[in-house]
Amino acid sequence: MDFDNIECVSSSDGLDEDEIHHHNLQHHHLHQFASPKPHNANNNSNGNANVVGGPTVIAPATSVHELLECPVCTNSMYPPIHQCHNGHTLCSTCKTRVQNRCPTCRQELGDIRCLALEKVAESLELPCKYYNLGCPEIFPYYSKLKHEAICNFRPYNCPYAGSECSVVGDIPFLVAHLRDDHKVDMHIGCTFNHRYVKSNPREVENATWMLTVFHCFGQYFCLHFEAFQLGMAPVYMAFLRFMGDEAEARNYSYSLEVGGNGRKLIWEGTPRSVRDSHRKVRDSHDGLIIQRNMALFFSGGDRKELKLRVTGRIWKEQQSPETGVCIPNLCS
Template sequence: MEVDSIDCMSSSDVMDEEAVTLLHHHPSSKPHGGGAAVPPGISPAATSVHELLECPVCTNSMYPPIHQCRNGHTLCSACKTRVHNRCPTCRQELGDIRCLALEKVAESLELPCKYSSLGCPEIFPYYSKLKHEAQCNFRPYNCPYAGSECSVVGDIPFLVTHLRDDHKVDMHSGCTFNHRYVKSNPREVENATWMLTVFHCFGQYFCLHFEAFQLGMAPVYMAFLRFMGDENEARNFSYSLEVGANGRKLIWEGTPRSIRDSHRKVRDSHDGLIIQRNMALFFSGGERKELKLRVTGRIWKEQQNPESGVCIPNLCN
């Protein structure tokens, strides 16, 4: 799709050579034994045990089942397959020996969240830490850009700069928008995604998406908004999208989805304004040989009325 015009109104022991190779190619690898600094209140003894629980291949924390060779060297269950069932330290066959003692010791540990350096103050029992870290509000965000597999992660200010400088996304301030989409041959509908704009509104950032894809056998166009922050914050905002012509219009109102949800997850949930191609061509007018859609919208913040307890919209000027 070609965008004709856009008008906007407003993330131990020495290992042998083979194991070292595996370590260097693992995406989360780091030098063994080079863990993060210990936060205040964490005992050196706990830190030493925590180092014992670090897999020598992937350097991630080990969880049951923890495997060991006949010489007592340990590694996690995922890496047991990766090293072809041979100990990466002494090359002995691993077999199916569990290190039950180390698994039991882990139950007594309390450790900080791995995102403590990003501001998380929480300390958890060893076996509860992993579940928390998967949902920790301090964990970095994935880049929300659609249409490419971008592996960049970071906080919101970093990602805003990344979107502007690396993906060349348009940046606008204000809570209203007016976009015009033009496609010369709308009969050719292929999966295509675009992020056309990032809006700065109410001190927050929002991503507006528009794309074409096949919904079953029907070609459709879809527009939706994502919030650059967590889901609990996204619920404080609402937005509307409107498209129409010839005395008819479609209106969508909803809550922006957090960028914690992937672009594909939001699209596949159909949580946005969806227009079938025939309707889009009707809105375009003429002989229906060219797609011309104008999508307008606004973002507002829901505020609690202290007297009635009812949420009222706070419109952006």
């Protein structure tokens, strides 16, 4: 699919210069950050955890933690932990990858469990693996994974749609990445007006564009526009995603409007977090969906050319101190 054969003419009220991470997230992914610390993160200055009785608490750089690190994938090992006849250990996932040969001494692997190391793991408490990104939490060894899958300090995937981008980072880093590497348009303000022009819309059966990032209320939002098949019907869909976590996304609302020839469609909703991939949002139909025939009707003329104008606005829901009722806070 050629993503350049649609013209987008954009305007706004100002201009500025696409799963949960499991424990097999490789360490080198985190090294793609522009800086070691995200904005507004409350980092522990020395990265150490204090012991206040109970199980041993260790920082990730200690020798015990290194013993629990798989030499193949470098992730923390969880039972069953395997070892060779010489005592070298590795995780159960990697054992299936190394063709029954120890990655350290190349001796044949049997089915030997390292029960002693598993017992050591049970006695430990460790910081969240995102401690250097600001997470202050400490957990028993076997509780870490559950927390880390939902940790608010875990990095975000690049939200760019239309390509599989593996870059991860905090929001300020990803905004710069979208601007500099994906050449996404950046706009300041909470209202927008996009015009989509396509000379032969029937050529576009399954395409994804991410056209704009908006900055308002001190936050960033991604506007998406897609063409795909909904059952047997070709449709277009526009939706907004919030560059942050789901709980904070609920503080905002947005509207989208498209029309022509005396008709219009209006959508109002809450932006989805970029924690949800753009494909997940699209497949949930959580946005403004326009049937192709309706889109061509809106376009006017001989209905052979797509000329679709989508306008919208973003607002923040605020609670009135007098009545407790939520009222929209519109940007100027």
